Amino acid sequence: MENNRPSIPTRQGHDTESIAWGYAEHLKFTLGVDRYSSSNYDRYMALALTVRDRLMNQWMKTQQTHYKQKVKRVYYLSLEFLIGRSMGNNVINMHLQPAVEEALSELGYSWEELREEEIDAGLGNGGLGRLAACFLDSLATLNLPSFGYGLRYDFGIFRQQIENGWQVEQPDDWLRRGNPWEIERPDIVVPVHFGGRVDTIVERGRRKYHWVDTTPVLGIAFDTPIVGFGGETVNTLRLWSARAAEEFDFSEFNEGDYVEAVAAKVSAENLTKVLYPNDKLYLGKELRLKQQYLFVACSLADIVRRFKKGGHSWREFPDYAAIQLNDTHPSLAVPELMRILIDENQLDWDTAWDITIKSLGYTNHTLMPEALEKWPVPMLEKLLPRHLQIIYDINHHFLQRVSIAFPGDMQRLNRMSIVEEGDTKQIRMAHLSIVGTHSTNGVAALHTDLLRSRVVPEFAELYPERFNNKTNGITQRRWLLKSNPALSSLITEHIGEDWITDMTRLKKLAPLAEDAAFRKRFEEVKQEAKERLAEVLAADHGFVINPGSIYDVQIKRIHEYKRQLLNALHIVMLYNRIRKGETKNLIPRTFLFAGKAAPGYQLAKLIIKLINNISVVVNGDPVASRYLRVYFIPNYRVSLAEKIFPAAEVSEQISTAGTEASGTGNMKFMCNGALTLGTLDGANIEIIDEVGRENAFIFGLTAEEVADLRPRYSPFDLYNGDKEIKAAVDLLFSGNFNFSEPGIFEPLRRALFDQGDFYMHLADLRSYADAQKQVQELYRNRDDWNRKAILNIAHSGNFSSDRTIRQYAEDIWNVQPCPVDTEHDPINTLEEARK
Numbered sequence: 001m002e003n004n005r006p007s008i009p010t011r012q013g014h015d016t017e018s019i020a021w022g023y024a025e026h027l028k029f030t031l032g033v034d035r036y037s038s039s040n041y042d043r044y045m046a047l048a049l050t051v052r053d054r055l056m057n058q059w060m061k062t063q064q065t066h067y068k069q070k071v072k073r074v075y076y077l078s079l080e081f082l083i084g085r086s087m088g089n090n091v092i093n094m095h096l097q098p099a100v101e102e103a104l105s106e107l108g109y110s111w112e113e114l115r116e117e118e119i120d121a122g123l124g125n126g127g128l129g130r131l132a133a134c135f136l137d138s139l140a141t142l143n144l145p146s147f148g149y150g151l152r153y154d155f156g157i158f159r160q161q162i163e164n165g166w167q168v169e170q171p172d173d174w175l176r177r178g179n180p181w182e183i184e185r186p187d188i189v190v191p192v193h194f195g196g197r198v199d200t201i202v203e204r205g206r207r208k209y210h211w212v213d214t215t216p217v218l219g220i221a222f223d224t225p226i227v228g229f230g231g232e233t234v235n236t237l238r239l240w241s242a243r244a245a246e247e248f249d250f251s252e253f254n255e256g257d258y259v260e261a262v263a264a265k266v267s268a269e270n271l272t273k274v275l276y277p278n279d280k281l282y283l284g285k286e287l288r289l290k291q292q293y294l295f296v297a298c299s300l301a302d303i304v305r306r307f308k309k310g311g312h313s314w315r316e317f318p319d320y321a322a323i324q325l326n327d328t329h330p331s332l333a334v335p336e337l338m339r340i341l342i343d344e345n346q347l348d349w350d351t352a353w354d355i356t357i358k359s360l361g362y363t364n365h366t367l368m369p370e371a372l373e374k375w376p377v378p379m380l381e382k383l384l385p386r387h388l389q390i391i392y393d394i395n396h397h398f399l400q401r402v403s404i405a406f407p408g409d410m411q412r413l414n415r416m417s418i419v420e421e422g423d424t425k426q427i428r429m430a431h432l433s434i435v436g437t438h439s440t441n442g443v444a445a446l447h448t449d450l451l452r453s454r455v456v457p458e459f460a461e462l463y464p465e466r467f468n469n470k471t472n473g474i475t476q477r478r479w480l481l482k483s484n485p486a487l488s489s490l491i492t493e494h495i496g497e498d499w500i501t502d503m504t505r506l507k508k509l510a511p512l513a514e515d516a517a518f519r520k521r522f523e524e525v526k527q528e529a530k531e532r533l534a535e536v537l538a539a540d541h542g543f544v545i546n547p548g549s550i551y552d553v554q555i556k557r558i559h560e561y562k563r564q565l566l567n568a569l570h571i572v573m574l575y576n577r578i579r580k581g582e583t584k585n586l587i588p589r590t591f592l593f594a595g596k597a598a599p600g601y602q603l604a605k606l607i608i609k610l611i612n613n614i615s616v617v618v619n620g621d622p623v624a625s626r627y628l629r630v631y632f633i634p635n636y637r638v639s640l641a642e643k644i645f646p647a648a649e650v651s652e653q654i655s656t657a658g659t660e661a662s663g664t665g666n667m668k669f670m671c672n673g674a675l676t677l678g679t680l681d682g683a684n685i686e687i688i689d690e691v692g693r694e695n696a697f698i699f700g701l702t703a704e705e706v707a708d709l710r711p712r713y714s715p716f717d718l719y720n721g722d723k724e725i726k727a728a729v730d731l732l733f734s735g736n737f738n739f740s741e742p743g744i745f746e747p748l749r750r751a752l753f754d755q756g757d758f759y760m761h762l763a764d765l766r767s768y769a770d771a772q773k774q775v776q777e778l779y780r781n782r783d784d785w786n787r788k789a790i791l792n793i794a795h796s797g798n799f800s801s802d803r804t805i806r807q808y809a810e811d812i813w814n815v816q817p818c819p820v821d822t823e824h825d826p827i828n829t830l831e832e833a834r835k
């Protein structure tokens with residue numbers, strides 16, 4: 001690299017020299033530091049801004065193209081986007097990686113090191129939020145015009161520390177050092193109203209509703225560019241941040257109340273302070289309802305504003321906007337869109353209803369009753385009185401339709417009503433979502449079947465055409481190409497790089513499973529990943545991991561239904577066998593766990609404590625630790641996940657059948673060549689449909705068997721009927737793992753025995769232990785193992801989120817790709833800026 005100014009502007013060139021110059025100028029002119037005063041974070045920031053510059057032109061070009069061509073857009077509304085880091089993906093998708101690496105190395109810095117400075121954007125809990133992030137990548141890569149809409153929480157999912165084995169939550173102050181990927185749009189500001197009352201007046205024979213005396217809050221937009229692979233389409237993720245209204249009424253307070261007035265202003269801004277850290281649990285908190293409405297109101301106002309710029313008639317709204325609701329969290333979109341159409345734009349009810357249904361779609365993410373949102377009517381009455389009226393009107397029309405379809409069936413009306421009767425009435429948001437949208441989809445075949453047959457059968461009967469399945473997926477750009485570069489290179493070397501944008505091409509690897517040389521290469525790549533992970537965990541946590549052991553991994557939210565306890569019980573069985581000297585043929589195994597528990601979920605937090613205590617005892621036992629080690633890796637998050645999946649060999653997907661809607665962790669394991677050890681639940685079923693049951697370890701009851709057995713489930717009989725299970729349970733609760741903390745695990749014993757155990761751990765423990773034996777039998781023959789691992793990668797193509805998004809686009813959204821011109825010559829920014 002010559003030390004000359006590049007011939008093209010430093011904020012555009014994709015060559016090494018322009019990037020180096022861009023970096024240097026940002027360091028000096030944007031960040032105001034030099035080589036002496038800059039921290040590694042400054043250097044990361046300078047690089048990130050350099051990369052962001054190279055997105056700008058195509059971002060604007062994309063938006064102009066969509067505007068000029070009057071395209072239909074997808075609006076993905078999600079209260080969670082679990083993005084993780086953006087640097088690696090942006091650089092890969094723009095084909096900038098070689099130039100960036102070279103520029104940094106010429107400047108004396110390491111790409112590997114600087115990228116580690118990035119703080120995860122952890123604006124989600126788990127699978128639902130990560131799905132939204134994968135969808136953004138696929139939407140942009142498929143050139144689909146789209147916006148992600150969400151909230152810009154000041155604090156994302158908490159940082160998990162482990163102290164004496166217990167989870168301790170720390171706030172995630174992720175914006176503390178600045179976020180280089182976002183651009184604040186102070187001019188894009190939406191007033192949102194809360195409280196007040198509704199005045200009804202009759203004007204020219206028509207009833208009109210005025211929502212008055214409200215308290216306004218503002219939503220300010222922050223935009224993040226989302227670049228697709230190849231850099232052609234750059235879509236937008238628009239996140240809203242709450243601000244006190246400018247006309248914030250200080251006069252309402254006496255002069256002496258100045259401090260109270262400022263405090264009230266601050267309280268408005270608290271709306272987007274923090275992400276609720278509960279996965280699959282409805283809490284019913286007022287602040288959460290306010291978040292949901294702020295989010296929905298800002299997003300719909302923005303969508304409507306953009307639609308109006310196009311100059312179309314209202315009837316055409318569904319031809320220009322496909323709005324997808326990620327779970328019921330944004331389901332206030334139904335009454336809010338009705339309110340906008342009727343109260344603000346004077347449409348009649350039937351026309352407004354037709355437009356609303358046609359433009360909205362709803363994705364259901366769980367069957368678990370404790371996750372179902374039901375907002376108390378008094379809370380809605382107080383915060384959103386006009387929306388409550390509209391919901392009642394919707395329900396009235398809906399129940400009329402039900403009673404015509406099923407005359408005289410009062411019970412059915414009660415069951416299906418959007419309003420649940422009771423001491424305090426509640427609004428069933430799932431019913432509202434099904435009634436108020438044209439599509440309700442589940443996220444895996446089994447989940448959609450159960451949704452239709454068990455959860456809302458009467459809705460499926462009334463609206464059979466609305467129900468459909470869209471099996472979840474993951475983006476191979478992040479979960480294989482970026483996070484596992486060695487495996488990606490091996491794959492590309494043999495079958496070319498088409499799999500990056502068409503994951504089904506991985507099928508071409510299937511014949512290579514029979515190629516001994518390829519299997520050897522695969523084994524080497526896996527071994528290197530295992531060694532690398534061992535090094536990282538040694539450096540970060542002091543873990544002592546044997547890279548020659550089997551890496552058996554369960555990483556996901558900690559939840560009873562996911563059954564980390566089943567895994568723990570089996571580990572205790574193994575421990576007992578070793579203590580009895582049954583070590584013949586035992587292959588050393590490392591059990592890795594990671595995951596956060598909701599801060600109020602005591603039992604899940606106790607499961608973390610149990611795993612950590614087992615870890616202390618087992619790893620500290622000189623004999624047992626030769627065969628068996630257990631580690632709980634703190635603070636599971638996207639950037640950590642990316643380091644674990646490449647090294648995994650066994651993928652633990654062991655939920656009670658019928659409880660995991662889809663799972664997406666299972667897909668990340670599969671395409672990184674881990675073998676699934678799983679129940680017939682969620683997408684596991686489709687995974688074995690693709691790869692063949694013989695290439696996975698499937699155990700346990702089916703969803704049907706679970707449902708049949710549940711009323712008769714007797715954990716005591718299973719405990720008494722299996723000596724090894726009895727011994728493991730006895731040891732677990734003997735105090736052996738908590739001798740200085742007597743009795744702490746008793747709530748787990750009660751969960752397994754006294755309370756009937758909804759998740760039926762002991763029903764599957766024997767077949768799980770048997771499947772674990774098969775794991776080790778197969779691993780003894782590494783050739784057979786590697787063959788199956790390669791077949792798993794080869795058959796993982798169906799689980800690309802590109803496939804999922806194509807199906808949404810065709811079946812639900814009816815949107816078409818829109819190609820965007822890519823510039824090759826430098827843009828004359830000066831000319832562009834001229835008036």
Ligand SMILES: *Cc1c(COP(=O)(O)O)cnc(C)c1O
Pocket residue numbers: 125126127130555556557636637638641662663664665666668
């Ligand atoms: C993929 C992913 C999940 C979802 O994992 P499941 O095993 O499907 O529950 C949760 N958290 C993170 C950080 C992920 O990357």
